[in-house]
Amino acid sequence: MVAWVAVSAIRILVVGAGGVGGFFGAKLARAGVPVTLLARGAHLEAIQRHGLRVRSAVEGESVTKVEAVGDVRGLPSSDVVLFCVKSFDTETAAAAIRPVIGPDTAVVSLQNGVDNEETIDRVLGAGHAVGGVAYVFAAIESPGVIAHRFAGHVVVGELDGRPSPRLARLQAAFTAAGVRTEVVPDVRRALWQKYLMISAQAGMTSLTRAPIGVIRAVPESWRMYRRIVEELAAIGRAAGVPLADDIVETIVTAAEGLAPEAYSSLHHDLTQGRRLELEALHG
Secondary structure, eight states, X not given: OHHHHHHHTOOEEEEOOSHHXXXXXXXXXXXXXXXXXXXXXXXXXXXXXXXXXXXXXXXXXXXXXXXXXXXXXXXXXXXXXXXXSXXXXXXXXXXXXXXXXXXXXXXXXXXXXXXXXXXXXXXXXXXXXXEEEEEEEXXXXXXXXXXXXXXXXXXXXXXXXXXXXXXXXXXXXXXHXXXXXXXXXXXXXXXXHHHHHHHHHHHHHHHHTOOHHHHHHSHHHHHHHHHHHHHHHHHHHHTTOOOXXXXXXXXXXXXXXXXXXXXXXXXXHHHTTOOOOHHHHHO
């Protein structure tokens, strides 16, 4: 009963109902959390007409009826915004949601890169942005349909490291939805840990047009993968991020454990002819 009161009392807006936002938004909605998806185009129209369909290799197929809009004007203020747009849309999307930002609204960036939070706070005012890391691989398969391949847990944290009631409520909502959620005191470290992994994975799978299994099998490409991780770790430490001494080995070991057919979202966008997050992922 306590958990239900907590999740039903939190109002969540998902900005960007693509793979990440759509997957988590659907799970939250199925758990009874008041969720609104901000989407556009044919994807928005399909969700409004038929609901959001998730085809998961882990959880099976589901269709969720969830509120979806193309404009936030007229909506009540949100307690939490899950900010899931591509990094190059951060400034525009943040400006578009000003009407639903209250004094204590948390805008949780679940994006690629390590500096989206700065942009969010610059646009919306200091104290709104929250760091977040989503460990999930999902993408829009067709309008109104999300294909989910693996994982689905979240790491979040206030930028100043303090515990906060708003993140405790978000954690309760995610937990009720079956999403493992960790609240950490140093989210910047978590952001960089993921960045080391996704930058190498995205760069190498896109450059070679090959999955990780092929990259691992070719000594030259596997060495290059490792060199990317090493260089980014050095940059992170130079920026004052307290990365673990063994972070390179940790990332490389994780890459060794990926399914041989794994690519990256950057490779997916490349093959689909979409705009690429090159600046956020590779500077």
